[in-house]
Amino acid sequence: MINLQPYENPGYFVLLVVALLPAIIIRLNGRRSHWYETLVSFVFLFLMFDGRKWTQGVALIGYTIWQFAIVALYLRYRTKKDSPNKFSVFFWSVVLAIAPLTVVKFTPLFDHGRSSIVGFLGISYLTFKTVGMIMETRDGFIKDFHPVKFLQFLLFMPTISSGPIDRYRRFEKDYDRTLDREQYLDLFGKGIDRLFLGFFYKFILGYGFGTMLLPNLQRQAMQARGGFLDFSWPLIGVMYCYSMYLFFDFAGYSLFAIGISNLMGVETPKNFNYPWISHNIKDFWNRWHMTLSFWFRDYIYMRFVFFIMKHKWIKSRVTIANLGYLLLFLIMGIWHGETWYYITYGIFHATVMICTDAWIRWKKKHEGLLPHNWFTHAVAILLTFNTICFSFLIFSGFLDRLWFH
Amino acid sequence: MAVKDTVLDILSDLTGSDEVKENLDTDLFKSGLLDSMGTVQLLLELQSQLGVNVPVSEFDRTQWDTPNKIIAKVEQMQQQ
Structure with a gap:
């Protein structure tokens, strides 16, 4: 049986674009066909979860029914006349909505590394959508x-496997509108540009860094073990090479997902905005995996x-902000998986955020003491870049192999 | 305009700078004057001083990123 994983190889794009061709032609005439686009989405979702992946397909169906019921019931509760809007009802709705994801994330920990039967590719991203x-x-x-x-929102085919994470109210607007020929041509052009940039990122740069360079550097770093913390120059190479791979691979994927969304008339939000020119870690999180970090910002940190x-439980604003960072990045770390390196990665980022805030406060207090010019800006970018690459070395799990295996 | 002055006072208080009063089109987020923490404080101050209830969900950064936009938003919400 044919099984097609999204954006895996160039052939996938040919099939997808050919299948979407009638929809594109209809849209070029200033109209749209929801039912045809839905049909294409359904076929490609089916091909994603059939054959050897059929158990995931069943899990996806069960999951969809579960979330459908929670969101429908909560909306009914919330919109009935004089809804009491109790915190407890809200709280339990969120708990139930994240329950399947929690089971999937913790099963390997308690079941000798086996993955859960209720899991499927993309469960995290769907959960972010419904909780939002x-x-x-x-x-x-x-x-x-x-x-x-x-x-349509929950199962939107182009983004189902790994985002970007859209928001319902934004998606609904795009879904309801009909673009005229001119507007669609513009969006279509952007979509095609993104697909080609995505090819360049994922299949050329991502492949070069991740498949051609990285294994060699890792082998050299493993051979050079024995010194202080097993440090070696190839390890530095692994750090930068993995960081580049991570960026080009995921930014490339995101460009595909956004590009295909564009062809279907949906302006899925972007995930990356030149993260390597960030001048501090806060700036970085506004530029890296943006839909995820904005989700954490809006739905966890700010809340x-x-x-x-509001309840005045803690007086100091600094303490509140710092606790917020710890909470956010710990959850982010655990979400990546219950390994020491993901949790350390989370704590590391929280610590850097806390230090950055302290530094910004110090600078405000001593205004004029430090010049702001191209040189200090360049130093800030360089420092940020290296801090991030170091955090990705932790994230990569390579240190686990280097030290403990 | 009472609303305008109150909003600007809140903003200069939060950002610790008079820049917000000098240029009402400063991008508060890009310039680093306001972050998520500052935003929440802004929402709470708007609630207590002006009685406008802005839930976190409503806060779309692109619609609240300058003093002028915030004043317009608050005025619009007061009329509702």
């Missing part, structure tokens, strides 16, 4: 449940800070 919906429903911004639009400040 529940939060916005609580705030009163999502006011009605539209079953078809909910499913945590808002809650604590």
Whole structure:
């Protein structure tokens, strides 16, 4: 049986674009065909989860029913007349919505590394979407449940496996509108550009760094073990090479997902905005895996800070902010997986955030003491770049192999 | 305009700088004057001083990134 994993090889694009061709032609005529685009999405979702992946397909169906029920029920509760809008109902809705993901994330830890039967490719990204919906429903911004639009949003084919994470209200606008020929041509052009840039990123640069260079450097670093912390020059090479691979591979994938969305008239938000020119770690998180970091910012960090400040549980703003960073990055670390290196990666980023805030406060207090010019800016970029690459060395798990295997 | 002055006072208080009063089109986020923490404080101050209730969900950075935009938003929300 044919099974096609998304964006795996150039052949996938040929099939996908050919399948989308009628939809593109319809859109070039200033119209749209939801049912045809849905049909293409359905076929490609089917091909993603059939054959040897059929158990994942079953898990996806079960998961979809589960989330559909939670979001529908919570919306009904929240929009009925004089809804009490209780915190407990909101809380349990979120808990139920993240329950499948929690099971999937913790199963390997308790079951000797085996993966859970309720898991499937993309479960995290779908969970981010529904939890976001529940939060916005609580705030009163999502006011009605539209079953078809909910499913279109949740199962949007181009982004199902690894995002970018869209938001319901934004997606709904794109889904409902009909672009005229001119507008669609513009979006179509952007989409094609993104696909080609994505090819260059993922299949050339990502492949070069990840498949051609990285294994060699890793082998050399393994052979050079024995010194202080097993440090060696090839290890430095692994650090930079892995960082480049991580960026080009994931940014390339994201460009594919956004490009295909564009062909379908949807402007999925971008995931990367020149992260390597960040001048500090806060700037970096506004430029790297943006839809994920904005999700964590808006739905965890800001809500945590808002809650604590509103109830005046902690006085010091600095303490609240720092606790928020720890919470956010610990959750992010655990979400990546329960290994020492993901958790360390989270704590490392939280620490750098806390130090950066302290540094910014110090600079504000001593204004004029440090010049701001191209040189200090370049130093800031260089420092940030190296800090990030170091964090990715932790993230890569290579240190685990280097030290313990 | 009471709203305008109140918002600007809150902003200069939060950012610790008068820049927000001098240039009402400063990009608060790009310039680093406001971050997520500052944003939450802004929302809480708007609530307590002006009585406008802005949930975190409503806060789309692109619509709240300059003093002028914030003033317009708050005025619009007060009229509702």
